[in-house]
Amino acid sequence: MKLLILDSxxxxxxxxxxxxxxxxGESYTNAGKTHSATLLPMAEALLHNCSVPLGELDALAVTVxxxxxxxxxxxxxxxxGMALARDLPCIPLSTLEGLACNLLGxxxxxxxxxxxxVSQVYxxxxxxxxxxxxxxxxxxxxxxxxxxxxxxxYPDERKILVxxxxxxxxxxxxxxxxxxxxxxxxxxxxHAGAMASLAWQKARAGENVSxxxxxxxxxxxxxxxxxxxxKMQKGE
Amino acid sequence: xxxxxxxxxxxxxxLASRLAQTLQAGDIIAFxxxxxxxxxxFTHGLAAGLGIDxxxxxxxxxxxxxxxxxxxxxLFHFDMYRVESFDGLYSTGFxxxxxxxxxxxxxxxxxxxxxxxxxxIRVTFxxxxxxxxxxxxxxxxxx
Numbered sequence: 527m528k529l530l531i532l533d534s535x536x537x538x539x540x541x542x543x544x545x546x547x548x549x550x551g552e553s554y555t556n557a558g559k560t561h562s563a564t565l566l567p568m569a570e571a572l573l574h575n576c577s578v579p580l581g582e583l584d585a586l587a588v589t590v591x592x593x594x595x596x597x598x599x600x601x602x603x604x605x606x607g608m609a610l611a612r613d614l615p616c617i618p619l620s621t622l623e624g625l626a627c628n629l630l631g632x633x634x635x636x637x638x639x640x641x642x643x644v645s646q647v648y649x650x651x652x653x654x655x656x657x658x659x660x661x662x663x664x665x666x667x668x669x670x671x672x673x674x675x676x677x678x679x680y681p682d683e684r685k686i687l688v689x690x691x692x693x694x695x696x697x698x699x700x701x702x703x704x705x706x707x708x709x710x711x712x713x714x715x716x717h718a719g720a721m722a723s724l725a726w727q728k729a730r731a732g733e734n735v736s737x738x739x740x741x742x743x744x745x746x747x748x749x750x751x752x753x754x755x756x757k758m759q760k761g762e
Numbered sequence: 763x764x765x766x767x768x769x770x771x772x773x774x775x776x777l778a779s780r781l782a783q784t785l786q787a788g789d790i791i792a793f794x795x796x797x798x799x800x801x802x803x804f805t806h807g808l809a810a811g812l813g814i815d816x817x818x819x820x821x822x823x824x825x826x827x828x829x830x831x832x833x834x835x836x837l838f839h840f841d842m843y844r845v846e847s848f849d850g851l852y853s854t855g856f857x858x859x860x861x862x863x864x865x866x867x868x869x870x871x872x873x874x875x876x877x878x879x880x881x882x883i884r885v886t887f888x889x890x891x892x893x894x895x896x897x898x899x900x901x902x903x904x905x
Contacts, residue, residue: 597858
């Protein structure tokens with residue numbers, strides 16, 4: 527079974543092609559380019575370089591969120607267009623679970639964290655043992671301080687932060703949780719290639735939907751501790 | 763904070779063009795002041811100062827955001843009049859525009875006060891007469 531995986535959920539964009547969990551090729555860019563202009567040419571070049579014509583693909587996977595509002599819609603539109611034209615099933619991936627896959631092989635707790643701005647993060651928590659992820663916390667939007675409290679409940683385990691909010695959190699924690707580190711730069715952001723085995727597992731488990739059914743998974747931001755509006759009425 | 767008094771729309775635009783000379787990618791300009799105070803006029807001046815055709819500039823009230831390109835930096839012009847919540851703000855794409863290498867100018871910034879970074883350039887309009895305005899600029903010093 528051949529899969530194309532796309533991610534444009536944050537500043538980086540990537541594409542990967544895999545066959546039965548084996549990674550055939552991947553492409554990644556984090557150059558601040560507009561995903562709407564780069565994602566599809568990237569996927570096309572990758573398929574060409576892997577000698578996999580679009581017609582040989584069996585399913586399409588995409589990160590559906592959380593992430594950038596615009597980025598998620600670009601990935602979604604790209605996948606929907608191809609899936610509709612080819613009548614292919616779509617595999618929705620959690621951006622955070624996909625991010626945790628960067629660190630498969632690390633034994634300990636993996637905490638993917640994306641900057642949701644205004645001192646909020648999109649995060650989740652996984653325990654990784656022998657290359658297998660076990661989810662400890664659902665995808666959620668919480669404050670950086672709430673994340674610290676969550677991490678503090680696991681003082682004895684090794685913990686690693688990954689994602690575009692990792693350094694933000696690491697540097698914002700006033701007293702740093704014990705046994706905490708940050709993923710290295712080359713593993714810090716989403717990589718479609720790292721999600722190959724996750725997408726393959728989901729494809730085998732039948733966790734796919736149609737092009738009509740796949741939708742972005744926006745996480746509702748909690749009302750931040752600070753007020754959004756200045757205490758002054760409009761038009762005054 | 764620097765305070766300026768302008769006596770016409772043309773003077774307001776000139777002031778904005780002076781501010782435009784200092785702008786860098788990632789700068790955010792937050793306008794404070796109600797209807798008819800000259801925010802759109804000021805944005806014309808910003809565009810002109812960045813080398814963008816000011817004829818491109820129009821009120822983004824219905825579009826939420828207008829993008830003006832073709833100058834030294836792109837200018838992203840938001841109107842937050844109808845934004846009511848953090849979710850609403852997220853779905854304008856505002857947070858994405860902050861990373862797009864341009865200048866973001868925000869009308870009705872009062873409505874997203876809690877989401878603005880500390881290093882914002884705040885431009886406050888005060889009406890002194892039919893065409894006269896006092897304009898205060900904080901967060902950037904004009905040469």
